[in-house]
Amino acid sequence: MSPLNSRLVRVTFAGPELDGLVVREPGASIRLLLPPRDASELVIPIWRGNEFLLPDDVKPTIRTFTPSLMEATSRQLKLDVVLHGNGVASEWAANARVGDSAAVSGPGRGYTITTNASDYLIGGDESAIPAIRQLLVAMPTSIPTRVCIEVTSLDVRVDLVHADHVSVDWLASTPGAPPGTALADAAIAAPIAPDTRVWIAGEAAAVQRVRRHLFAEREFPRTQATIRGYWKHGRAGTAD
Ligand SMILES: Cc1cc2nc3c(=O)[nH]c(=O)nc-3n(C[C@H](O)[C@H](O)[C@H](O)COP(=O)(O)OP(=O)(O)OC[C@H]3O[C@@H](n4cnc5c(N)ncnc54)[C@H](O)[C@@H]3O)c2cc1C
Numbered sequence: 168m169s170p171l172n173s174r175l176v177r178v179t180f181a182g183p184e185l186d187g188l189v190v191r192e193p194g195a196s197i198r199l200l201l202p203p204r205d206a207s208e209l210v211i212p213i214w215r216g217n218e219f220l221l222p223d224d225v226k227p228t229i230r231t232f233t234p235s236l237m238e239a240t241s242r243q244l245k246l247d248v249v250l251h252g253n254g255v256a257s258e259w260a261a262n263a264r265v266g267d268s269a270a271v272s273g274p275g276r277g278y279t280i281t282t283n284a285s286d287y288l289i290g291g292d293e294s295a296i297p298a299i300r301q302l303l304v305a306m307p308t309s310i311p312t313r314v315c316i317e318v319t320s321l322d323v324r325v326d327l328v329h330a331d332h333v334s335v336d337w338l339a340s341t342p343g344a345p346p347g348t349a350l351a352d353a354a355i356a357a358p359i360a361p362d363t364r365v366w367i368a369g370e371a372a373a374v375q376r377v378r379r380h381l382f383a384e385r386e387f388p389r390t391q392a393t394i395r396g397y398w399k400h401g402r403a404g405t406a407d
Contacts, residue, residue, distance in 0.1 A: 168263040171247060174293055174323045176260050180244040180271065188244065190237045192277025193301030194366070197234045199246070200227055200270035201259050209268050230256040231397075231405040233297035234274055244271065247297045254403060278366060278393060280305055285362035287312040290354045290377075292347060292369035294397045296325060302366060303328040313357065317350035317369065346400055347373020355380045364391050371396030 169177050190197075202209050203225070212219035212227040221227055235245040248260035259269075280287075280302070287310055291299050299314060306312050306328075314335040318324060324337050338349040347370035354367055354377045365381065367374055378394045381387040398405065 168260060171325060172323050174250050174319060175247050175296065175325065176250060176263075178246050178248055178260050178263050180246075180269070181242060183242060185237075185242045185244055185271070187239055188234075188237055188271070188274070189239045190234045190274045190277070192279060193236070193305045194298035194368075195234060195273070195277030196231050196275035197244070197246075197271050197273035198229050198231055198275075199256065200229050200272070201255055202269075203228055204255050204258070207267075209270060211270065228255045230254075231275075232256075233295075233301070235297075236301060249293045251293075278302065280307070280310075281364050281391075282307055282310070283362075284310055284364040284391075285360050286310060286364075288315075288354065288357050288359060288363055288365045288367075289313070290315040290317075290350055290365075290367040290369070292317045292350055292373075292397075293319065293323060295368040298368060300325075300327055303330075303333055306333070308332050315350060315353040315357070317347060317353075345372065346370045347376075351376045359385065359387060362391075366393045368395040368397045371399040 171177055210221050212221050219227060232246040232248065237244060248256060250261050251257050287306065289299055289302055289312060296316065308330060310332060312333045314333065315338060317338045317340055319340050321337055321339050327335055336353065338353055340346060341348045350369055351373045367377055374394050374396050381392055382389055
C-alpha cells in the first residue's frame with residue numbers, strides 16, 4: 168500500500184494467481200473479496216443455492232474497484248482506493264501490509280470511447296479518479312474533453328493527463344450539501360452539443376440527478392451517456 172494523498176491509497180496485488188487477468192478497456196471493474204472487518208484471514212464463500220455465503224451464513228465482504236489496465240502476464244494489479252474512513256474496503260486498504268491477501272474476480276466490462284464524438288464531458292468524484300485517468304489516457308487528442316471532478320478538499324487533486332484537448336475543473340465539495348452536489352451542478356450546467364458524449368460516475372443520488380436532467384429535461388440520447396452510481400451515501404456496498 169502506498170499513499171497517493173490524504174484520501175487515496177494505491178494497493179498493489181502481485182502473484183502468479185493474476186496470470187491471465189487481462190483488462191483492455193478503460194474504466195473496467197473488478198470485484199474484491201476482503202476478510203470481514205474483525206478477521207484477518209480471508210475465507211472463500213461457498214455457493215448456497217442462490218448466493219455465495221461464508222460458512223456461518225454471513226454475506227462476504229465484496230466491493231468493486233477500477234483495475235489498472237493489465238496485460239495477461241503482468242501479474243500485478245493496482246487499485247486506487249478512497250480513504251473515506253468508514254468502510255471495510257477503505258479501512259482494509261489504509262492498513263494493508265505486505266503479505267495480506269484478498270481475492271479478485273473479473274474484469275467487468277469497461278468503456279469504449281466513441282471516436283466520432285464532437286467532444287466529451289467526463290465527471291466523477293474521488294472514487295472515479297482511477298477510471299477518469301484511464302479514459303483520459305485513451306482519449307484521442309482530436310476530441311476536446313472537459314472533465315469535472317468533485318473532491319472533498321482541493322488537496323486531493325492528482326496529476327492527470329496534461330494535454331491541450333483536455334481541461335480539468337477540480338470542484339471542492341459544497342459544505343453542508345450531500346456528496347456529489349458540486350459535481351451534479353457542474354455537469355448540469357455544462358454545455359452539451361448534439362454529438363457530445365458523457366461519462367459520469369460517483370455518488371448514486373447525485374448522478375441520478377444528472378441522469379434526470381439529461382434524459383428527462385434535455386432529452387439527451389441515452390445511448391450517448393454512461394452515468395454510474397459508484398457508491399450510495401449511507402449504505403455499505405457498491406451502488407450499481
Ligand atoms: C465500477 C465501479 C468502479 C469503482 N472504482 C473505484 C475505485 O477505483 N476506487 C474507489 O475508491 N472506489 C471505487 N468504486 C466505489 C467503491 O466500490 C465504493 O465506494 C465502496 O462502497 C467502498 O467500499 P467500503 O467498504 O470502503 O465502504 P462501504 O462499506 O461500502 O460503505 C460504508 C459507508 O461509507 C460510505 N462510502 C462508500 N464509498 C464512499 C466514498 N467513495 N466516499 C465517501 N463515502 C463513501 C457509504 O455511503 C457507507 O455509508 C467503484 C465502484 C464501481 C461500481
